[in-house]
Every structure is written in structure tokens, then in C-alpha cells.
Amino acid sequence: TIQLKTVTPTKTLTNNKIIKIPHKHPAPLPPPPVIRVSLDKPLKPIPPKPHLTIRKTDTGIILQWKMPYELDMYEIIASYQLYAYQETSALPSTDMWRKVGDVKALALPMACTLTQFADKNKYYFAVRPVDIYKRIGLFSEPEEISL
Numbered sequence: 001t002i003q004l005k006t007v008t009p010t011k012t013l014t015n016n017k018i019i020k021i022p023h024k025h026p027a028p029l030p031p032p033p034v035i036r037v038s039l040d041k042p043l044k045p046i047p048p049k050p051h052l053t054i055r056k057t058d059t060g061i062i063l064q065w066k067m068p069y070e071l072d073m074y075e076i077i078a079s080y081q082l083y084a085y086q087e088t089s090a091l092p093s094t095d096m097w098r099k100v101g102d103v104k105a106l107a108l109p110m111a112c113t114l115t116q117f118a119d120k121n122k123y124y125f126a127v128r129p130v131d132i133y134k135r136i137g138l139f140s141e142p143e144e145i146s147l
Contacts, residue, residue, distance in 0.1 A: 026124045026142040027085065027092035033136050047074045047129040049138035054125055054145050060115035061145060065127050066108050075131035077105040082112070083139070087122040097126070105129075122146045 050065040063082065071077070080103045085096040103112055117123060124144050129137040 025087050025092050025122070026144065027096045028094045029083070029126055029139045029142065030094050030097055032138065043133060043135075044073060044075045046135045047071070047077050047131055047137040050080070050127050050129060050140045052125065052127050052140035052143050054143040056145055056147065057113070060113045061117060061123070061125075061147075062111055062113050063125055063127065063143075064109055064111040065140060066110075067129075075133060075135070077129045077137075078132045078134075079104050079130045080110065080127050081130060081136070082114075083126045083128075084114075085124055086118075087124065087144075097124075102130075117147055119147050 048067065048069050051068055052063060052065045054064070055062050065080070067077075081099060082101045082103060083097045084100045085098055088096075090096075100114070101112075103110065122144055123146075124142050126139045126142045128139045131137070
């Protein structure tokens with residue numbers, strides 16, 4: 001008979017490079033989607049990554065972000081995608097991240113309050129812009145909060 005043993009990888013060999021699989025949170029963010037290029041007219045660059053801050057209040061978790069760049073050189077931002085996950089004892093994995101909502105772009109800095117989180121847990125959040133052509137920008141650096 002053959003017995004299978006679960007092995008947790010610490011390193012993977014890819015293209016002759018050793019890649020360390022993270023053992024600490026936050027989990028790696030999902031990769032950016034493939035960008036479709038329109039040949040109809042030249043477009044400005046995709047908006048850059050936002051700068052995210054997070055804090056706890058009596059009513060929930062407040063996410064606030066700004067774009068510390070000169071935004072005139074980028075396409076207009078239509079909305080922001082919010083992603084989150086709750087830390088568990090499992091090894092960090094990109095699959096942990098879940099899209100928790102879309103927020104219509106308003107004047108910066110922007111903020112939203114999220115509710116219904118369990119106490120005594122750690123959560124991670126990230127936000128990324130979507131321009132008026134539905135092109136998705138880079139994620140902010142992940143931010144964490146312990147409740």
C-alpha cells in the first residue's frame with residue numbers, strides 16, 4: 001500500500017530560482033488581472049496604488065485611503081475594490097483574500113466603515129483603484145487590525 005504524507009513546502013524551485021513560501025501574514029495579494037489594451041485611442045496610465053490606513057471605532061472598522069500622487073497624469077478613477085481576510089492558523093495563501101465590496105470614487109481622501117467583525121480576531125485589508133475603462137490598478141499595501 002501507499003501512504004500519503006502531507007508536506008508543507010518551505011521553498012519552491014521555479015525557473016531555477018528559489019522562492020520562499022511565506023509563513024507569516026499577511027497573505028500575498030491576488031495578482032493583477034490581464035490588462036486589455038485599446039487601440040482606438042491612447043490612454044493615460046492605470047491609476048497607482050492607494051495609501052490605506054485603518055482604525056477601529058465603536059461602530060466598526062474605518063478604512064481610509066488617499067492617492068499621494070498627481071492624479072492628472074492617470075486615467076480617472078471610477079471606483080475602488082476592497083479586499084479582506086481573517087487570519088487563521090493556516091499558512092498564508094492568496095486564496096484567503098476575498099473581495100468585500102466596490103466603492104464609487106469620491107473626493108479624496110476616501111473612507112468607509114465596515115461592520116460585523118468578530119472580536120479577538122486579526123483582519124487584513126487592501127484596496128485598489130478601477131479606472132473609467134474598467135482597468136484595475138495595483139493594491140495598496142495590506143493593513144491589519146486586531147479586534
